[in-house]
Amino acid sequence: xxxxxxxxxxxxxVVLFVAVAVLYGILSAAGVFDAIVNMVNQVLVDGNAGGGxxxxxxxxxxxxxxxxxxxxxxxxxxxxxxxxLGAVIYNVASDLVGGVEVTFSEAE
Numbered sequence: 001x002x003x004x005x006x007x008x009x010x011x012x013x014v015v016l017f018v019a020v021a022v023l024y025g026i027l028s029a030a031g032v033f034d035a036i037v038n039m040v041n042q043v044l045v046d047g048n049a050g051g052g053x054x055x056x057x058x059x060x061x062x063x064x065x066x067x068x069x070x071x072x073x074x075x076x077x078x079x080x081x082x083x084x085l086g087a088v089i090y091n092v093a094s095d096l097v098g099g100v101e102v103t104f105s106e107a108e
Contacts, residue, residue, distance in 0.1 A: 001104060005083030006076070013072040020068045024061060033059040 027033060040055040057063065090102065 001087040002084040006080045009076045009079035
C-alpha cells in the first residue's frame with residue numbers, strides 16, 4: 001500500500017505543479033499580476049503606508065512555484081503516510097471483526 005500511495009501522490013504532485021505553472025503563465029501573460037501590483041502600490045502610496053513593501057515580489061515565478069513544490073512535497077509525505085496508516089488500521093479492524101482484507105501482492 002505504501003508503494004502504491006507514494007506513486008499516486010507523486011503523480012498528483014506532478015499534476016499540481018504543471019497546473020500551477022500553466023495557470024501562472026496564463027495569468028502573467030494576461031497582466032493580472034501587474035494589475036494587482038499596481039493596485040497595491042496605489043493603495044499603499046495613497047494611504048502613506050509605503051513602508052518598503054514590494055508587492056511585485058509576492059507574484060515572482062520562483063516564489064510561486066517554490067511554494068507549490070514545498071506544498072506538493074508535504075502532500076506526498078502526508079498522503080503516503082496517512083494512506084499506509086489507514087490500510088494498516090483497516091486490516092487490523094477487519095481481522096478483529098471479520099470482513100474483507102485488502103492486500104497488494106507483487107507480480108512475479
